[in-house]
Amino acid sequence: MKPLPPPLFFLLFLFLLSTTATPANATKPATPKTPMLSPTPSPTSSPTSPATKAPTSSPLDPKQIEALQSFNIPTTRDPCVQPSPRNATICDNSKPFRHLISLHLSNCSSDLSLSFNALKSLSSLRSLSFTNCRVSPIRFPSDLSLSLTSFSCIRSLRRLSGVWLSRFVNLTDLTVSQTPVSASGVYVILGNMHKLKTLTISHANLTGFLPGHLHLNLTHVDLSDNKLKGKIPTSLTLLEDLGFLNLSSNGLNGEIPAEFGDLVSLKNLSLASNSLSGSIPDTMSGIPGLVHVDLSNNQLNGTVPKFLSELKGLKVLNLENNGLHGVLPFNASFIKRLAVFKVAGNANLCYNHTVLSSKLKLGVAPCDKHGLPMSPPPSKETSADRESDSSDYTDDGDDNKTNKNHHGPSKVVLGFAIGISSIVFLIIFLILLAKWCC
Ligand SMILES: *[C@@H]1O[C@H](CO)[C@@H](O)[C@H](O)[C@H]1NC(C)=O
Ligand SMILES: *[C@@H]1O[C@H](CO)[C@@H](O)[C@H](O)[C@H]1NC(C)=O
Ligand SMILES: *[C@@H]1O[C@H](CO)[C@@H](O)[C@H](O)[C@H]1NC(C)=O
Ligand SMILES: *[C@@H]1O[C@H](CO)[C@@H](O)[C@H](O)[C@H]1NC(C)=O
Ligand SMILES: *[C@@H]1O[C@H](CO)[C@@H](O)[C@H](O)[C@H]1NC(C)=O
Ligand SMILES: *[C@@H]1O[C@H](CO)[C@@H](O)[C@H](O)[C@H]1NC(C)=O
Numbered sequence: 454m455k456p457l458p459p460p461l462f463f464l465l466f467l468f469l470l471s472t473t474a475t476p477a478n479a480t481k482p483a484t485p486k487t488p489m490l491s492p493t494p495s496p497t498s499s500p501t502s503p504a505t506k507a508p509t510s511s512p513l514d515p516k517q518i519e520a521l522q523s524f525n526i527p528t529t530r531d532p533c534v535q536p537s538p539r540n541a542t543i544c545d546n547s548k549p550f551r552h553l554i555s556l557h558l559s560n561c562s563s564d565l566s567l568s569f570n571a572l573k574s575l576s577s578l579r580s581l582s583f584t585n586c587r588v589s590p591i592r593f594p595s596d597l598s599l600s601l602t603s604f605s606c607i608r609s610l611r612r613l614s615g616v617w618l619s620r621f622v623n624l625t626d627l628t629v630s631q632t633p634v635s636a637s638g639v640y641v642i643l644g645n646m647h648k649l650k651t652l653t654i655s656h657a658n659l660t661g662f663l664p665g666h667l668h669l670n671l672t673h674v675d676l677s678d679n680k681l682k683g684k685i686p687t688s689l690t691l692l693e694d695l696g697f698l699n700l701s702s703n704g705l706n707g708e709i710p711a712e713f714g715d716l717v718s719l720k721n722l723s724l725a726s727n728s729l730s731g732s733i734p735d736t737m738s739g740i741p742g743l744v745h746v747d748l749s750n751n752q753l754n755g756t757v758p759k760f761l762s763e764l765k766g767l768k769v770l771n772l773e774n775n776g777l778h779g780v781l782p783f784n785a786s787f788i789k790r791l792a793v794f795k796v797a798g799n800a801n802l803c804y805n806h807t808v809l810s811s812k813l814k815l816g817v818a819p820c821d822k823h824g825l826p827m828s829p830p831p832s833k834e835t836s837a838d839r840e841s842d843s844s845d846y847t848d849d850g851d852d853n854k855t856n857k858n859h860h861g862p863s864k865v866v867l868g869f870a871i872g873i874s875s876i877v878f879l880i881i882f883l884i885l886l887a888k889w890c891c
């Protein structure tokens with residue numbers, strides 16, 4: 454065999470280079486981006502911090518400096534300069550002394566005590582929040598209770614009482630999470646908070662019933678993971694501005710009120726893990742903006758309503774573990790559009806196999822011609838499958854994506870084999886070409 458002439462070697466080299474060069478080209482545009490990002494914020498941020506400092510140079514009220522020191526917050530650097538360390542402090546621009554309007558205490562040491570006198574000097578605060586601050590319960594001066602518009606307590610203050618919280622009558626935002634709250638009902642806490650817009654009391658072992666009426670300007674209600682019981686009051690459906698409702702993991706029972714469709718602003722809804730019964734109300738078709746619907750782990754019955762497939766913005770639909778029956782009214786393109794779609798654990802639910810493929814692994818059986826499940830749903834198999842492909846519907850892959858998951862390695866091998874053989878073919882071709890022409 455004659456050795457390859459140099460120009461052909463060069464050609465082969467070029468070919469190999471072009472195949473290996475693609476990843477290098479792909480990374481090239483990314484590399485200049487990353488260094489460019491870091492210089493841009495620094496020129497903008499460094500002039501702004503002296504700029505905010507320059508015009509308002511009045512110092513923080515000495516009493517408040519003393520209070521901060523008693524809370525172990527360092528004050529050697531002016532606490533009013535933004536951004537403050539850990540975002541702990543924000544001040545107003547009053548003269549001759551500035552005053553704190555926001556204070557965030559986090560990761561407090563266990564020996565920290567919040568004295569009544571220190572708190573008394575802080576009645577300029579609008580926002581007060583605690584994160585990981587397990588200090589003893591404190592008596593709040595009434596001036597401070599009245600001045601706050603935002604109060605947040607996450608894993609802090611050991612335990613709270615409803616009566617204590619109810620004194621914050623000017624709040625627009627209330628957040629309590631992972632802190633036990635003792636109250637004989639949500640109403641005790643909210644009764645006098647007439648300006649409330651966002652309400653979170655979650656993981657708090659809160660007992661009692663949902664309040665008979667809530668303030669109409671609420672946009673966000675999260676009372677998840679408590680011990681609330683009773684029915685969902687119809688009055689809840691009067692909250693026209695409510696965009697977020699999470700009542701999951703409580704002991705709520707009864708039916709979802711038919712008036713639920715009046716919650717026209719609702720986007721995220723979770724009523725999961727309660728004891729709700731009855732059917733999914735058809736009126737919900739009147740809520741155009743629904744994005745996230747989780748009704749899993751209840752005792753809902755009836756059929757799956759078709760209107761759900763007409764919700765253009767829907768991303769998450771979880772109806773798992775209920776008593777729903779009948780034929781799933783969805784096609785594959787709807788299901789693939791969603792990031793999460795779960796319907797397993799509904800023994801009498803089935804899918805039309807001329808419309809939906811078994812490869813979607815919905816965890817329900819195919820229907821017979823009467824719309825009844827053909828066989829008991831393959832529960833063992835599907836639960837195992839769902840664990841491994843839990844992100845089945847997160848990408849817009851084709852019908853064969855589950856195959857890809859199971860036979861992924863063989864495809865890689867196949868691709869490799871094709872690549873190798875095409876290179877071999879090219880070499881043979883070049884050799885033949887060399888023989889014929891030269
Ligand atoms: C500090 O607060 C600002 C404005 O509220 C926020 O954008 C920023 O992310 C916060 N920084 C930290 C470290 O929490
Ligand atoms: C508080 O501590 C946690 C864990 O120790 C840490 O992740 C967090 O960043 C800390 N928060 C602040 C504001 O320092
Ligand atoms: C808070 O509400 C009370 C009455 O409920 C009112 O007198 C007071 O002016 C309010 N305080 C602030 C700072 O808005
Ligand atoms: C709620 O109660 C349970 C059991 O009574 C307890 O294990 C859990 O820690 C409590 N949660 C809070 C936030 O106190
Ligand atoms: C409720 O919201 C409306 C419209 O945003 C506003 O006019 C009204 O003053 C608010 N009511 C209260 C008590 O904040
Ligand atoms: C509702 O709350 C639960 C528990 O706090 C949480 O796991 C879930 O993600 C929340 N759902 C929505 C829709 O925010």
Ligand SMILES: *[C@@H]1O[C@H](CO)[C@@H](O)[C@H](O)[C@H]1NC(C)=O
Binds near residue numbers: 732
């Ligand atoms: C659905 O549940 C409700 C309330 O538990 C019950 O009254 C109704 O008969 C049930 N319907 C079906 C079709 O099972």
Ligand SMILES: *[C@@H]1O[C@H](CO)[C@@H](O)[C@H](O)[C@H]1NC(C)=O
Binds near residue numbers: 721744745768
């Ligand atoms: C609402 O649900 C969507 C989709 O699951 C999620 O991306 C978004 O963060 C949720 N909004 C809130 C306020 O939890």
Ligand SMILES: *[C@@H]1O[C@H](CO)[C@@H](O)[C@H](O)[C@H]1NC(C)=O
Binds near residue numbers: 762763784786787
């Ligand atoms: C799937 O269902 C949606 C909603 O019902 C409909 O708009 C769409 O045309 C259907 N797609 C196919 C391929 O049938």
Ligand SMILES: *[C@@H]1O[C@H](CO)[C@@H](O)[C@H](O)[C@H]1NC(C)=O
Binds near residue numbers: 824
């Ligand atoms: C399944 O879909 C086909 C085609 O849309 C339809 O003709 C058939 O009646 C459906 N079967 C059931 C049980 O709904």
Ligand SMILES: *[C@@H]1O[C@H](CO)[C@@H](O)[C@H](O)[C@H]1NC(C)=O
Binds near residue numbers: 851852853
């Ligand atoms: C899935 O693969 C089969 C062959 O295994 C093929 O006939 C079918 O067209 C593929 N479906 C899609 C949507 O690519």
